[in-house]
Amino acid sequence: MAAAGARTKELENNHSDCFVQLSNPNVATMKEDVLYHFNLSTGTHDFPALFGDVKFVCVGGSPSRMNTFIRYVASELGLGRPGEEYPNICAGTDRYAMYKVGPVLSVSHGMGIPSIAIMLHELIKLLYHARCSNVTIIRIGTSGGIGLEPGSVVITQQAVDACFKPEFEQIVLGKRVVRSTDLDERLVQELAKCAADLSEFTTVVGNTMCTLDFYEGQGRLDGALCSYTEKDKQAYLHAAHAAGIRNIEMESSVFAAICSACGLRAAVVCVTLLDRLQGDQINSPHDVLVEYQQRPQRLVGYFIKKSLGKA
Incomplete structure (x- = not known):
């Protein structure tokens, strides 16, 4: 019974350490990774400090819709005040918008396969650099x-x-x-x-x-x-x-x-x-x-x- 309990605990620990992985070995060798379309870089931003607690990522086409969503989630989770505004983390670019409250990240992806594909490459690298674990990502649209x-x-x-x-x-x-x-x-x-x-x-x-x-x-x-x-x-x-x-x-x-x-x-x-x-x-x-x-x-x-x- 003790061995079974230890195994259960081991599986739980393994699950809790399910970090985001990339399917590209080249990124690990880069001195700096510039996420150009987010206006973020590992050389200028502390990704683990900014995003390390993210567990849920929601993406959708429209920046305004994703801003509405983050305000809604903040209210539902009791993490924000009525009427509170959330800054666009990607304000330095006009390609995508990104908002965060607690463990939730809300990101716009534009319209169509090319636009969302570019965003996803950089988003998943962001989660990787931030050492995020057990992340669930949902497209709402x-x-x-x-x-x-x-x-x-x-x-x-x-x-x-x-x-x-x-x-x-x-x-x-x-x-x-x-x-x-x-x-x-x-x-x-x-x-x-x-x-x-x-x-x-x-x-x-x-x-x-x-x-x-x-x-x-x-x-x-x-x-x-x-x-x-x-x-x-x-x-x-x-x-x-x-x-x-x-x-x-x-x-x-x-x-x-x-x-x-x-x-x-x-x-x-x-x-x-x-x-x-x-x-x-x-x-x-x-x-x-x-x-x-x-x-x-x-x-x-x-x-x-x-x-x-x-x-």
């Missing part, structure tokens, strides 16, 4: 639904490409490199349980299609270019639905691929702004869209609060 009422929240089971394949393809040194888009299954279930606890809005677990474009790449009929018909579009979207896809956005595949390659526990939680089977344009009133966008924030905020034993 908006999407187009497939067969769902607007305002529904989708927790991504699997990120897939526009051909419904669970992979992310990139050309590296002229060669095709394909990475898996696996997400943490346990985290998906934890988030689904939190959604059930809240019971505030429709939440489903489903696949998410990640595209390279908002218009033709997603089968819209209202772009500057269109080479297909409404019938073609409907056939494609119904095929996607049959493949388990419940929403479409433009970041999940590279997010899943990079996080998985670096061993990070990751999830994607997006609200749907419209049902693409019913139309292409987002025309809900502004106040309705604002409330929709708050839904992933409320779910993830509750998850963080529960994880910290404050729910």
